Amino acid sequence: MDLGGRWLAAVADDELRRRLPEVDLDDSVWEAVEVPGQWRLTPAFADSDGPLLYRRRFEAPEPGTGRRSWLLLEGVFYQSDVWLDGDYLGETEGYFAPHAFEVTDHLAARREHLLAVEVACHPQTDRRRKRNLTGVFQHWDCLPASWNPGGIWAPVRLVETGPVRLANLRVACREASPERATLELDVRLDAPGPTAATIRTRLYRSDGPGDDGVESVRVDQLSAGENRVRWRVTTEAPHLWWPHALGGQPLYDLEVTVGAAGATSDTARRVTGLRQVRMDRFVTAINGERLFLKGANLGPTGAALSAVRADTAAGDVTLARQAGLDLLRVHGHIGHPAVYEAADRAGVLLWQDLPLQWGYGNVRRQALQQAARAVDVLGHHPSLVVWCAHNEPFALDLPPGGRVPPAEAVRFLGGQLLPSWNKTFLDPSIRRTLERVDSSRPAVSHSGVLPHPAWGTDSHLYYGWYVGDARQLPGRLARWPAIARFVSEFGAQALPPTDDFVDAGRWPDLDWDRLGRDHALQRHVFDRHVPPGDYPTYEQWREATQAYQARLVRRYVETLRRLAYRPTGGFCVFLLADAAPAVSWSLLDHRRQPKPAFAALVAACAPVTVLADWPAERYRPGERLRLALHAVSDLRRAVTGAEVRARVSWPGGQRLWRWGGDLAPDACVRIGRIELTLPTDARPGPLRVELDLQFPGGDPVRAVYDSEVVVGPSSGRRRSLGKPSF
Secondary structure: OOOOOOEEEEEEOOOHHHHHHOOOOOOOOOEEEEEOOEEOOOHOOOOOOOOEEEEEEEOOOOOOOEEEEEEEEEEOOOOOEEEOOOOEEEEEEOOOEEEEEOOHHHHHHHEEEEEEEEOOOOOOOOOEEEEOHHHHOOOOOOOOOOOOOOOOOOOEEEEOOOEEEEEEEEEEEEEOOOOOEEEEEEEEEEEOOOOEEEEEEEEOOOOOOOOOOEEEEEEOOOOOOOOEEEEEEEEEOOOOOOOOOOOOOOOEEEEEEEEEEEEEEEEEEEEOHHHOOOEEEOOOEEEEEEOOOOEEOOOOOOOOHHHHHHHHHHHHHHHHHHHOOOOOOOOOOOOOHHHHHHHHHOOOOEEEEEEEEEEOOOOOOHHHHHHHHHHHHOOOOOEEEEEEEEEEOOOOOOOOOOOHHHHHHHHHHHHHHOOOOOOHHHHHHHHHHHHHHHHHHOOOOOOOOOOOOOOOOOEOEEEEOOOOHHHHHHHHHHHHHHHHOEEEEEOOOOOOOOHHHHOHHHHOOOHHHHHHHHOOHHHHHHHOOOOOOHHOHHHHHHHHHHHHOOOOOHHHHHHHHEOOOOOOEEEOOOEEEEOOOOOOOOOOOOOOOOOOHHHHHHHOOOOOEEEEOOOOOEEOOOOOOEEEEEEEOOOOOOEEEEEEEEEEEEEOOHHHHHHEEEEOEEEEEEEEEEEEEOOOOOOEEEEEEEEEEEOOOOOOOOEEEEEEEEOOOOOOOOOOOOOOOO
């Protein structure tokens, strides 16, 4: 029975809180709210931080003989206390996992009922020691700091079972090969007393014939209360699930049925895939096949999860696959269920962060519980290949606008170099919990901590945005190869195509404070790379920010692809799409309109491509041009008979090169080098490097790099990545 729809709600005060469960409380003047929904979507609570009191009257039939009834809250942001007919049922914490309470006696006692829920999602006033494990929903650059996600965001239902309830079904595929695959099942069963339970398991292809599959039966003696039962299901000659770059995505239905007293008591179903995941120094292998992971960070589909459409959430996965990406990093949150279902079908791998971002107080017990619940909720998805406990575990509270106060800079540096409670104690304990409850995939303690013998993991590199220049990237990686083993964040902000919130008519006197506070714009950083004051119109500045972002993304991807497996296991650009109107690092705005950087990413991620060292920003007549050339192939077959042509042109001159040969599967090959000395009489103007790759059975590939010839002393012009060409 679905209890969604129209509820009544009021902001809590001491008197209302005491009287909330009372059946005869007059709530006729309370506001109507929709459940599922976040309370800020209701105009009366658009600025409220709660707590909010919810009430819902309903009628329900009495449970049948031997049947049990349960109240199921599928998602509450973030904490709640629950009453039914004046009786306290219990509390909940954690937004992404369901919570259930038995209500058999309540439904047997009467037909008319009152459900009352107090929901709290307190603002995190001390953002260096947060208590709510809500991740990016309450502390992130890309959502307004004032946003509150509180509410009953997922369905509320009454469900009925027999005497034994199947409270949880955890599924993990640890071993898979062409010969056999094994699923590990961990089930929690709730029994009213000592009971003999028959557990039937059926595993069959989702798209196969109805009589195909594996079946097993076991009998267990249960005691009163919660019981845990673990077993394995093995299938011979399985159809393996692969990432889309390596193969197909056959899925299996797993059905577990519990019988008691000669009748079916409860049933649970999961859709899963059979595959094996291994990771060594951030190089990932699926079913024994290594794969260089080309990816992007995926933020929430929308700020209000209750308002997210399933097709929109699934659409982000489709866009990632169309862009040639293998991986989405679900950044700092647990996403909409449609994301995981779409990734399973599309063969897009997922790096799953838990909802921990930046600094927390003493939340260890709750964090460990929620880590285990994340495995319960998501562990059956074959697309999920790695857990990450905590994103950037530094106690930071950065102001909007990109300006880092000296005290915060010291905290960040100290967080990288020194032990801390979050990084040294909280995160490893979460990782160990993930490894204990899910041995089928790797887990890492945190993301964005520079390599260190004790705690380093992947890298967040922002050369060209927060620090330095993107042209420094190859040199930094050469001097410190460990930071290249997996780069899970890089990028630059750019104005979005859907920019009505900017109020561009005020140019150049935009409301910079509002844009920084509510829409993520970092004016202080733009002033270093694409200063607004250099452009007479808003449209010119918008185009320049987009060109800068596109060029930077291309630069990073090309640099990291040349380091594939030596030592780089992959990358994730920050960020695929916006959750709300923003001037952010996204490649797609909140309406999913692409910025030029999206096309740059698609081109740079082509399965077969040709790359050159990036030329200097400018050359003078008589200077030497030296550029190494590489060809990269992600294909699983050799590319034979490939031909590369190169052309360097400048005003009044050009030079041509040609190479031929074969490309090994899944490899980066050094082709040769472009070397020339510009004539001493070369005229000033554009200098262009053009590369063309052709091979039998494949589409031609083209890459263009622009520079310029200058005469006389340096112009003093600021360094810029300029405008990309493809």
